[in-house]
Amino acid sequence: MHGALQVAVSSGLYFGEAVAGLPRFCLERWQSLHETRARLLLSESGVEPLPLRALEEEYGLDxxxxxxxxxxxxxxxxxxxxxxxxxxxxxxxxxxxxxxxxxxxxxxxxxxxxxxxxxxxxxxxxxxxxxxxxxxxxxxxxxxxxxxxxxxxxxxxxxxxxxxxxxxxxxxxxxxxxxxxxxxxxxxxxxxxxxxxxxxxxxxxxxxxxxxxxxxxxxxxxxxxxxxxxxxxxxxxxxxxxxxxxxxxxxxxxxxxxxxxxxxxxxxxxxxxxxxxxxxxxxxxxxSPDVRAALEERARRIVRANLEALRRLLAEPGHRGLLEPYWPAAGAYLLAGVPWTRDTMGLAERLFQRRGVLVNPGECFMLPGTLRIGLGADPSRFPGMAAELLEALSSERDGRGGVG
Incomplete structure (x- = not known):
């Protein structure tokens, strides 16, 4: 197990009890400890947040x-x-x-x-x-x-x-x-x-x-x-x-x-x-039904574009076998199996420590051997982010590691 992760798990940051009878909330604690320091945030389950002014200037709300x-x-x-x-x-x-x-x-x-x-x-x-x-x-x-x-x-x-x-x-x-x-x-x-x-x-x-x-x-x-x-x-x-x-x-x-x-x-x-x-x-x-519908369509448009980008990247010869995606019908995330390791929490920690890339380990869903990857980022940035993630995964699989 990776050193930093071993310390985290042994000190009960992700598992065990928060207080008597209440399990630690692995996913939220994982996010809290990493998301503010991530260089590439691919762990979110919602779409790119809007600035307040966009509601007024782009969607016409007073x-x-x-x-x-x-x-x-x-x-x-x-x-x-x-x-x-x-x-x-x-x-x-x-x-x-x-x-x-x-x-x-x-x-x-x-x-x-x-x-x-x-x-x-x-x-x-x-x-x-x-x-x-x-x-x-x-x-x-x-x-x-x-x-x-x-x-x-x-x-x-x-x-x-x-x-x-x-x-x-x-x-x-x-x-x-x-x-x-x-x-x-x-x-x-x-x-x-x-x-x-x-x-x-x-x-x-x-x-x-x-x-x-x-x-x-x-x-x-x-x-x-x-x-x-x-x-x-x-x-x-x-x-x-x-x-x-x-x-x-x-x-x-x-x-x-x-x-x-x-x-x-x-x-x-x-x-x-x-x-x-x-x-x-x-x-x-x-x-406002019009605004509500426009925001929902914005979310679907973002995820569709990013899913298509990820499909293209995973089809490239160098990326085949890296992930086994379960293509979603809804939501702003993708669950993917990692066929070459079961320790996806250790993998996710190394991706973050070495590359600043943040995804969610399946262990937080009781699904070791999987990663949850966010699909809600701005489509103008997502292909580059996904390409970096796949390159980092390739390096980990092949034992090259590396530091970003």
Missing amino acids: LGLGDTVLGYGWTQGSPELREAIAGLYGGAGPGNVLATCGSAEANLLAVLALVRPGDTVVVDMPSYMQVWGLLQLRGARVIEAWRSPGEGWRLPVDRLVGLVEEHRPRAVFVTNPNNPTGSAAYERELEELAGAARRAGSVLVFDEVYRGLEHATGRRVPSIVEVAGLDAAVAVGGLSKVYGLPGLRVGWLVAGEETVERAWSVKDYTTIAVSVLSDRIASRVLG
Whole structure:
């Protein structure tokens, strides 16, 4: 094992417990320790962030920030923001929406509001791992439902239905579109799962933060609250990944009013309220269908261009065999197998230390032998970044190493 990595792992920076019962969040700690020092950032799962002026100059929004009073604002999100978010979901109203500080807080609130210690839950795997970790802390009995690369990482509906029928879990947690695989599930699969959950009395909790970034076909994934109903499902979303606005830290939870009320009561203990500046900007963005659609198309355009560039590079004779890509249907990332090593965390650390190139090791998704590569960078820069990554991988495979 590479020296720097060995020190990191042995000191518990990526694995082990953060506090009693709560596993360390490998992916977020990996990012935190590296991303601010990376020369080539290929670890992000969203598209290139926008400068604030672009919303006004390129997308024609009047943000009106100068008149904003810098008070606490609405703890559940302003009426304007909640109405705009509700408009994204058929049948939802402002009372079905709780605005949160990023989708990460929405996931936290969903777990704490719905799951009690000892409850049985089913979790879609692989996943972003936040919910998985929170469920460990909550003391839930976690049943993992693993997707298979041999099945294209598709949502394992038959397996999930069988687990729901056998265990009648309190909740089923799914990421759709999936992170890190980029697979997307549509009406047929979701309706089948919703039917089983309804019969068992299980709540479906879907992290849908990549909804709108279905770049393979452009066909939008339906929200689980539209398929299963607001009283039987919870949808989580946010502005960070598809819309290129992670700095706003605005996310949301959409569910039946009783669930929203419970989550809001938990939020009194966490962040209290979204920043009033973020609330104002998010209200303007989400309240304008034209702007929202333009930002979603921008995201799809970026990822399509970068995927095509990566396909061309991987087809070059010198790059064949470096990676085994699982071509995604959605999201701004690509999961790739590394056929010549299982220690992809050690590999990722060497790429960073020697070349300043940052990608995510599969170990952070319980998938050793893989890397997750971000596809959201500016398409004018991405081909050069990807070429450097492949050259660095080639050097590592051939034992040449090197220092950038």
